[in-house]
Amino acid sequence: MSPEENKRSWAEPYKIKMVEPVRMISRQEREKAIEEAGYNTFLLRSRDVYIDLLTDSGTSAMSDRQWAGMMMGDEAYAGSENFYHLEEAIQTYYGYKHVVPTHQGRGAEHIISQLMIKKNDFVPGNMYFTTTKLHQELAGGTFVDVIIDEAHDPEDEHPFKANIDLNKLESLIKNKGAENIPYLSIATSVNMAGGQPISMANLKEVRALTQKYGIPIIHDMTRVAENAYFIKQREEGYADVSIKDIVYEICSLTDGATMSAKKDALVNIGGFLALNDEELFRKAQNMVVIYEGLHTYGGMAGRDMEALAIGISESVDEDHIRARVGQVQYLGQKLIDAGVPIVRPIGSHGVFLDAKKILPHLSQDQLPAQSLAATLYIDAGVRSMERGVVSAGRNPETGEHNYPALELIRLTIPRRVYTQAHMDVVAESVAMVYKNREQVKGLAFDYEPEYLRFFQSRFKQIG
Ligand code: F0G
Secondary structure (H helix, E strand, O other): OOHHHHHOOOOOOOOOOOOOOOOOOOHHHHHHHHHHOOOOHHHOOHHHOOEEOOOOOOOOOOOHHHHHHHOOOOOOOOOOHHHHHHHHHHHHHOOOOEEEEEOOHHHHHHHHHHHHOOOOOEEEEOOOOHHHHHHHHHOOOEEEEOEOHHHHOOOOOOOOOOOEOHHHHHHHHHHHOHHHOOOEEEEOOEOOOOOEOOOHHHHHHHHHHHHHOOOOEEEEOOOHHHHHHHHHHHOOOOOOOOHHHHHHHHHHOOOEEEEEOOOOOOOOOOEEEEEOOHHHHHHHHHHHHHHOOOOOOOOOOHHHHHHHHHHHHHHOOHHHHHHHHHHHHHHHHHHHHOOOOEOOOOOOOEEEEEHHHHOOOOOHHHOHHHHHHHHHHHHHOEEOEEEOHHHHOEOOOOOOEOOOOOOEEEEEOOOOOOOHHHHHHHHHHHHHHHHOHHHOOOEEEEEOOOOOHHHOOEEEEOO
């Protein structure tokens, strides 16, 4: 594209065929709703939300082709035709040999963790994800963060903040022994870092290093197409390579993958485990029947698998991915222009507000991000998600809170759902909350469940 063309306005590569009304309740009603929800945005009813940026997971709009695919569901218990379509799509677009369908990403994480991790193992990764890490721990492993230091600094403009620090990785291997490291867990477009990409160059170096020690790589490919978009934009030599080919190349540098298809792959439910190793695949195929369903549906209906097979092909479409990430960049830039501290560079699936910077009067024990999310909801009915100390949970050994360097809230953009005008409303609301930030009070736990506490905890206001 020429520089002039780049500057011209552009719009979404689709038009809207069906609408779902949303409503904004009054401020008084919102105050009541968030109090009843224990100041946890996960516990709000969606009917009370105006613009729902809680997550991009399962919240995207399917295309007319996908909906047509839903009508082609083969709901046979065994050997559904749709499974074979899904298997073919995964082999074609991602290149993995074997497929085990699961109900969503964590189903695949459960199986791979149980199969590969033994007690007292160490699992290095480029920053943690909540469910991934918990499954590694439940299997007896300890997660070790080997992401580059820049990832923990919200202001650092490193273009590939999801890169692995090779020194951290190699010293872990030397200290703990390669035999105690079942695999390296690599995520593309690292969620907890703010939707930041890993570079192809880094992935290749990591591949060479782990191969030297015989350590396989398991890829959390939940947002692989979004990562590929940043590689195309930022990495030398990739400007003219298609998203499809970049995605394929990323996958080819890994041995297997877990996928939450509810993100990149544009479906409301679904996931899979993909593996190249035949023996491991057989074991996973056997295990899936215990926890998910038969190995040709794994917890999905036939129609879900069909929609997913089509969604995979749409996810690597150049116009789609440019508009998808472009919308996130649009919102992020508006917030930067308004002076609001956000994670830089702007991520792929959401804009992450830096709650530590916005609310310096609150200590991390006063749960600044949780409180900021509640405040934002009250202002304009915009629902966001805490990604800070509450999400980080407790250290299983000491029982103390984990205190992550990043104390964020995430404004996550569903794919193909909201318009530019919605983004404008969100930006105005965030700017308003930022202006009145000194009035935001801290929160304390009122109820805390044992696992993945951010989903179900309740809080009370302090001060
Ligand atoms: N890996 C990543 C990077 C994720 O973002 C998620 C889910 C999962 C694995 C687990 O997949 O939900 O299908 O079981 N992330 C959602 C989110 C919940 O809001 O970011 P799942």
